[in-house]
Amino acid sequence: MSTTTTSGSRSRQNHTVHTVVAIVEDKPGVLMRVSSLFRRRGFNIESLTVGPTEERGLSRMTIVVDGESAPVEQVEKQLYKLIDVVKVSDLSQEDVVARELALIKVRCNNVNRHELLDIANVFRADIVDMATNSIILQVVGDEDKVDGLIKMCEPYGIRELSRTGRMAMVRGAKSTNVHDKEPEQIAKIHASQGRRVAGELPFSSD
Amino acid sequence: MVRMTGSQILLECLRREGIDTIFGYPGGVVLPLYDTLPEFPELRHILVRHEQGAAHMADGYARASGRIGVCLGTSGPGATNLVTGICTAWMDSTPMLVLTGNVSRTLLGKDGFQEADITGITHSITKHNYLVMKAEDIALAVREAVHIATTGRPGPVHIDIPKDVFQESAEFEWPEQINLRGYKPNTEGHPGMIRRAAELIDQAKKPIIISGHGVIWGDAHNELVELAEKAQIPVITTFLGIGGFPESHTLSYGWLGMHGMFYANRAADNADLVIGVGMRFDDRAMGRFSGFNPGVKIIHIDIDPAEIGKNFPTTVPIVGDAKNVLPRLAAQVHPQSRTEWIKWIDNERELHPSLHIRETRRLLPQYVMRSIYEETEGNATIVTGVGQHQMFAGQHYFYERPRQLISSGGLGTMGFELPGAIGAQVATPDAEVWAICGDGSFQMTLHELAVLVDERLPVKMAIFNNGYLGMVRQWQELFYDRNFVSVAVTQPDFVKLADAYGIRALRVNTKAEVHDAIRIAREYDGPILIDFQVDQEENVWPMVPAGASLSETIEAPEAELAR
Ligand SMILES: Cc1ncc(C[n+]2csc(CCOP(=O)(O)OP(=O)(O)O)c2C)c(N)n1
Numbered sequence: 001m002s003t004t005t006t007s008g009s010r011s012r013q014n015h016t017v018h019t020v021v022a023i024v025e026d027k028p029g030v031l032m033r034v035s036s037l038f039r040r041r042g043f044n045i046e047s048l049t050v051g052p053t054e055e056r057g058l059s060r061m062t063i064v065v066d067g068e069s070a071p072v073e074q075v076e077k078q079l080y081k082l083i084d085v086v087k088v089s090d091l092s093q094e095d096v097v098a099r100e101l102a103l104i105k106v107r108c109n110n111v112n113r114h115e116l117l118d119i120a121n122v123f124r125a126d127i128v129d130m131a132t133n134s135i136i137l138q139v140v141g142d143e144d145k146v147d148g149l150i151k152m153c154e155p156y157g158i159r160e161l162s163r164t165g166r167m168a169m170v171r172g173a174k175s176t177n178v179h180d181k182e183p184e185q186i187a188k189i190h191a192s193q194g195r196r197v198a199g200e201l202p203f204s205s206d
Numbered sequence: 207m208v209r210m211t212g213s214q215i216l217l218e219c220l221r222r223e224g225i226d227t228i229f230g231y232p233g234g235v236v237l238p239l240y241d242t243l244p245e246f247p248e249l250r251h252i253l254v255r256h257e258q259g260a261a262h263m264a265d266g267y268a269r270a271s272g273r274i275g276v277c278l279g280t281s282g283p284g285a286t287n288l289v290t291g292i293c294t295a296w297m298d299s300t301p302m303l304v305l306t307g308n309v310s311r312t313l314l315g316k317d318g319f320q321e322a323d324i325t326g327i328t329h330s331i332t333k334h335n336y337l338v339m340k341a342e343d344i345a346l347a348v349r350e351a352v353h354i355a356t357t358g359r360p361g362p363v364h365i366d367i368p369k370d371v372f373q374e375s376a377e378f379e380w381p382e383q384i385n386l387r388g389y390k391p392n393t394e395g396h397p398g399m400i401r402r403a404a405e406l407i408d409q410a411k412k413p414i415i416i417s418g419h420g421v422i423w424g425d426a427h428n429e430l431v432e433l434a435e436k437a438q439i440p441v442i443t444t445f446l447g448i449g450g451f452p453e454s455h456t457l458s459y460g461w462l463g464m465h466g467m468f469y470a471n472r473a474a475d476n477a478d479l480v481i482g483v484g485m486r487f488d489d490r491a492m493g494r495f496s497g498f499n500p501g502v503k504i505i506h507i508d509i510d511p512a513e514i515g516k517n518f519p520t521t522v523p524i525v526g527d528a529k530n531v532l533p534r535l536a537a538q539v540h541p542q543s544r545t546e547w548i549k550w551i552d553n554e555r556e557l558h559p560s561l562h563i564r565e566t567r568r569l570l571p572q573y574v575m576r577s578i579y580e581e582t583e584g585n586a587t588i589v590t591g592v593g594q595h596q597m598f599a600g601q602h603y604f605y606e607r608p609r610q611l612i613s614s615g616g617l618g619t620m621g622f623e624l625p626g627a628i629g630a631q632v633a634t635p636d637a638e639v640w641a642i643c644g645d646g647s648f649q650m651t652l653h654e655l656a657v658l659v660d661e662r663l664p665v666k667m668a669i670f671n672n673g674y675l676g677m678v679r680q681w682q683e684l685f686y687d688r689n690f691v692s693v694a695v696t697q698p699d700f701v702k703l704a705d706a707y708g709i710r711a712l713r714v715n716t717k718a719e720v721h722d723a724i725r726i727a728r729e730y731d732g733p734i735l736i737d738f739q740v741d742q743e744e745n746v747w748p749m750v751p752a753g754a755s756l757s758e759t760i761e762a763p764e765a766e767l768a769r
Contacts, residue, residue: 026390028337033329040330077512083334084356088389178387 016067023087043070047165089176098168107157123149212341212372213242219348229260233280235307238372252325255653259625261291266629278305282320295333297616301360333361341376358391359510395526404538410479412547415441420484421450422608426528433536437543442470446615450604463491465597468558470754481505487517498754571740575602581724587640591623591647593677595670597640597746621650643669656705658733667735700737711735
């Protein structure tokens with residue numbers, strides 16, 4: 001499988017999107033607080049994924065926001081105002097691995113099934129279900145790859161489509177978890193842009 | 207450890223947090239709590255007449271004292287009635303604890319009688335909120351809530367408790383420590399940024415300080431005077447910042463904004479450096495953002511990082527508590543005289559005095575306000591409603607100390623004056639509290655008059671009775687071609703109304719009666735209402751028309767001055 005390198009900030013369909021990761025306390029209502037904050041401030045969410053982290057009690061949200069609607073600095077600062085948000089990382093300037101999973105149910109018949117299998121093969125998609133008149137493809141990759149496969153399937157008729165939205169992780173040893181100290185130069189940027197620097201978390205002290 | 211009911215745990219926690227007053231209103235689901243109240247005689251419960259009043263009273267209490275205010279309502283309509291008051295507190299950063307009951311746990315989500323998803327409703331107008339599902343979780347929720355409400359940028363925090371959680375028993379343990387991983391406000395200020403700010407101030411020829419509500423909440427008024435004096439920086443305040451810098455000080459140049467002083471707006475617009483302290487560059491203060499003082503450098507000191515850079519690009523941001531940051535900044539700046547700049551603003555003030563009250567036989571609201579100032583010798587606590595009278599209260603009373611002017615600035619909530627004044631009087635029983643009321647605004651919450659009687663609170667009420675929703679009438683006059691629609695209000699006879707509540711009242715029709723009436727009110731040791739029949743069509747000047755920039759501030763037109 002080819003590894004694609006992506007930066008967290010990229011152009012999709014001619015507009016800039018930012019990838020923001022928020023580590024949040026796994027408490028009731030936290031998803032509503034975050035999504036409602038975006039609505040309230042007029043920040044458009046392209047996708048939002050949530051799941052547990054390596055630490056119990058903390059969840060990780062990967063939020064892709066439309067850069068036109070949202071100055072990423074305000075997004076970060078507003079997220080920090082939520083008491084349940086422990087740490088926010090803007091991956092826009094980072095070298096990240098960004099992935100999305102999609103399940104695509106495509107119409108097919110005995111005649112064209114082979115073509116679809118070939119397409120799946122090219123995209124390294126898995127066939128996870130097969131029936132007489134449909135198959136389900138599962139594909140993992142960045143958005144372009146998923147978009148590409150969807151486009152190829154369209155002529156056959158897509159009966160159902162489910163995409164997870166983007167998950168992202170910084171490459172290398174650096175991480176967005178709450179234990180790592182913020183590298184010095186990032187702490188400086190945060191300080192200079194009026195972001196919080198003191199306290200053990202989320203940033204190391206200046 | 208002791209076993210206690212949820213109600214007992216809640217009240218015990220309030221007691222331990224040093225809370226002495228709850229403004230509340232009972233109802234089905236909070237009955238277990240009310241049942242327990244007599245066990246806690248240290249907690250004074252003040253029964254309001256509408257839950258909105260409870261929230262405004264808690265707000266007024268907090269603004270007058272700096273201590274957290276507490277209000278309480280039942281589920282459903284009780285809780286939704288609190289919403290306007292919560293949002294008022296939220297917009298002006300008031301530390302407040304909002305308590306509501308909800309239906310029992312088994313009924314939650316079933317749309318039963320008087321259920322409202324109140325935490326869903328309040329989450330965007332509170333700093334944080336809790337739905338507590340177990341009696342054993344109450345103590346931690348209260349500790350966290352009080353901590354969150356009173357630290358960093360203060361704000362209201364809401365705790366919702368189902369009825370059966372009040373009744374359930376649990377081991378009571380006072381949480382000695384709380385650990386909120388996602389909440390660690392930075393109060394110190396970055397040393398490097400403070401250094402850069404000091405350099406900028408030293409280089410500036412025409413610096414101005416704009417001091418906001420944060421200086422008052424942060425108790426940083428003395429520190430502000432120190433900085434201003436050392437570096438000779440003129441100070442203007444925002445409307446909510448009034449009192450954060452003594453208005454008699456030679457460096458004080460009033461307040462800026464839509465109805466601020468002409469010279470304050472001119473100073474802000476001509477400065478080469480703006481030092482915003484505990485303020486948020488709101489549109490009512492700054493005018494149209496794109497039209498504000500091009501090229502000005504901005505130092506922004508605020509405890510809330512999200513305010514920095516929100517409306518204006520900031521040259522030097524300092525996230526921290528004004529009380530910590532200002533002294534360090536003062537230590538690093540060099541003394542200067544800046545006579546030229548100060549002379550320039552003085553000259554503007556001479557050319558456009560703004561606060562001159564013209565000679566006329568009419569009973570001008572400005573004259574009434576100025577007379578209250580004179581009679582109270584500038585010592586009263588002034589609590590206002592929203593409208594023209596609010597602006598006159600800001601303009602024609604002069605404030606020397608923080609917490610002296612209490613007003614809904616951010617949300618602009620009509621009806622704030624009476625309950626706000628009640629809260630202020632409860633918090634500061636020895637203060638002389640004046641509620642400056644609009645005839646429209648007062649009618650939104652006048653039922654709280656009953657509380658004055660119940661609690662024997664000597665609040666003085668001055669109704670600026672112009673027969674109109676004056677501020678709206680002014681807009682219709684100026685921007686809607688005098689098309690007066692739905693602004694003439696029919697009023698009750700306010701004197702009779704007060705009488706019906708058992709409250710003394712006077713009516714003032716002429717200028718000659720003003721001072722006497724105020725004197726009578728001051729000498730009377732109970733609540734008293736004065737119905738001032740002020741001129742009907744007086745406008746508030748100066749004015750920055752909506753959407754205009756500060757440089758377009760308009761002074762009172764000649765024709766109006768001749769009236
Ligand atoms: C709850 C609420 N409703 C409506 C408004 C809009 N509003 C702002 S000022 C005003 C008129 C206030 O009239 P009045 O209380 O008589 O005071 P005046 O302006 O005449 O001094 C109105 C309706 C508001 N601020 N708050």
